[in-house]
Amino acid sequence: MVSSIMPGATGANALGVDQRMARANGAAPQRREMPTQGDSVELSGATLASSRESVRAGLAHVQEALALVHEAQAMLVQVQAAAKSGSQADLDAALSAFAERLEAAISRGATLVAGGSVSVQAEPGAAPVTIDGVDLRLKAEPGADDVMAVSSAAEVADAELPQAVQRSMEKLQDAMTRLLDSVRSLEAHQGFLGAAEAASVRSDLDADSARLLALQVRQGLEKAGGMAIANAEPQAVLTLFRA
Known part of the structure; x- marks a missing residue:
């Protein structure tokens, strides 16, 4: 199941689930498809802000998944301790508590921890990044x-339980490494988009200043009665550029 984090969406609307697409676990962030060659992208402030919001939402999903991976590791430590002590009650409590927290997160839209994917518009006009x-x-x-x-029905008497815990720990470590790589990638995109958005704002301000200056010049010329700038006194010319 692939979820798309749409630029500009917030809250529950930030995550749109597309039931038509499904992916297997294990792949690093990748492009769905390459944009058509020759396409041009206008890096306006609005498009940059939308992509930055999409990246921010994607980071939130990955960080939540990482937190739950940590909880899974802690639960496995409790399972291991229960197996050593022979306490079925402790084992059941550890499994039940983790399952409840996980289901609560999934019900809130935590697609990644259910084996799904999220699609992030990391760059304006480019193919989305899939995590x-x-x-x-x-x-x-x-x-x-x-x-x-x-197993969700594990028993302390099961001789294979310690090996199952070890296998789970190893796979969780691999998953954590992959998710951390995704965080670093998204943070890099976030930094670029923030800098590009700031540059776009400065560019817009410079353009506004230039238009204001041009208006002041035109108004000054009208007040001067259309005199020839080339023959005007220097001080008269300078007055045209005063705010």
Whole structure:
């Protein structure tokens, strides 16, 4: 499932789910398709601001996913401790608490931790950047490709439980590395867009100043009765440029 973070959208509307597209986990941020060769992009302040908002929303999703990966690791440590102590109650409590927090996050739109993807408009006019998530949900019968190898119905008496915890830890570490790479990439885009937007604002201000100056010159010439600038006294010319 791919979610698009649309430029300019905020809150719940920032995440639009497209059920027609599905992706497997494990790929780093990538372009969906290359823009048509020869296309021109106008880097206006509005388009830059929209892309920067899309990147900001994308960062929020990735950072939330990273926080939940940390929680998954903490839960696995609790599972390991319960297995050593032989406490089924502690094991059940750890699994249940994590599952509840994860489902609550998914219900709020945390697509990445359900194995979905988000699409970020990182650059105006360019193909969107796609960030793949990691499925942290516990399953009764985990498969070989599942990140969480610990069963939602795990028992402390299961001799394979420590190995399942170890496999889950390794896959979570890989997922964390990939998500951190996505954060660094998005932060780089965010820095560029912020600088470009600031430059665009300065350019707009300079253009406004130039138009104001031109208006002042025209008004000054009208007051001077259309005198020839070349023959005017220097001080008379300078008065035309006073604010």
